[in-house]
Amino acid sequence: MTAPAILLHTPQLGENIGAAARAMLNFGLTDLRLITPRDGWPNPAAEPMSAGAFEAGVEARVFDSLEAASEGLTRLYATTARPRGMEKPVMGPQAAADEARDLPGQAGILFGGEHSGLPNEAVAVADVILTYPVNPAFASLNLAQAVLVFAQGWGAAMELEGRAGVQRGVGDLADRGDLMRMLEHFEVELERAGYFFPPEKTALMKDNLRAALIRANWTEQEVRTFRGAIKALAEGRGKARVKRD
């Protein structure tokens, strides 16, 4: 059990990054990953809203993609209010925090930027959709408030650890970086094979594919196996084509 990482996808205001760090550290979260923050990092606007959280333990790191920010994580939860039409498990903050606590490895909790939330392609590669039981007539949480709601779930999960901490009988879950590379490998080969047609539907087809594959909760061994399968198919197709020529 490692405390989850908080991933902010293209956050805009430094103030909100600071307030998110404050919310995190109140409940013992310290791993903050910023994916392409609009105003760069470090950002002086973050400091006053952080209440000293960066000095007291929160470590913020910047990444240029979700893939890069996912290195070392074994399960990804995408926080979203809008339904996405993707078939994925949906959890509330407490269930997600409880599961993250019992996970082998480290979970990542992904939040979208202030204005547009998470892009579909980010949700597509998440294992779980994390939603909050908000009032449908007034769903108006800001970024730091959304982080706080998960963080308090984590605090509650840790408080109850002694009582409820049951280790799940899963193998070594794959590193998210390896998993992303597996999906990309798959898509590159599908592209070469002319699978993505017509072109305007490529993004949607990829998202649906990723959403389906990701549900498998891949172990390290399974990722290696699947990559071997892709490679074999791609090479086999090449061979077949050579034969036909």
Added chain:
Amino acid sequence: MTAPAILLHTPQLGENIGAAARAMLNFGLTDLRLITPRDGWPNPAAEPMSAGAFEAGVEARVFDSLEAASEGLTRLYATTARPRGMEKPVMGPQAAADEARDLPGQAGILFGGEHSGLPNEAVAVADVILTYPVNPAFASLNLAQAVLVFAQGWGAAMELEGRAGVQRGVGDLADRGDLMRMLEHFEVELERAGYFFPPEKTALMKDNLRAALIRANWTEQEVRTFRGAIKALAEGRGKARVKRD
């Protein structure tokens, strides 16, 4: 089941009142009671931070005492991080929200002002101490964040209502106003009887007494009965004194 009221005890900044209202309405809470707000009410500083919560459903009312603000409530939860040395049940936000949902009548969730939190005499009259599982090395939630943590618990409690809503078999719980008057009646008579001695310990003695009495979860009938008992004791003592004279 009525959605709980949020009571802010001597809040200072209008911004925080507005942000608290926003946090409330996200999870369906609309009854906001302001006890002696420092800058009065209405306060124009509240509006920008409310994200429209006052127009969309939150009703804020001002009271000049905790007693007045407690009218119509049947159970009071005091949110506090510091231990108070009072023997009271202690709950986390989810347990409190679940209980509030199943309560006959309406719960009140009491939060202290920005700088000093709740005074001891306010905690003393609460039924339950509500604490959050915060990081002891960085306990730094602002007022609106504290309200949000309870509010999300309420949202989760309502979401699960169909599954977990078990009505408790209690009688009609006393109105908090009646309960406060009962305690004051008791203290007035104790004062007259010279019970509070030495004078510098009066506040502490009252707090301890209130803390003990309040744990009884008084029903309406029991409050009437107890007031009758105080009256009888007081009049009896008067009679006895007359006789001794």
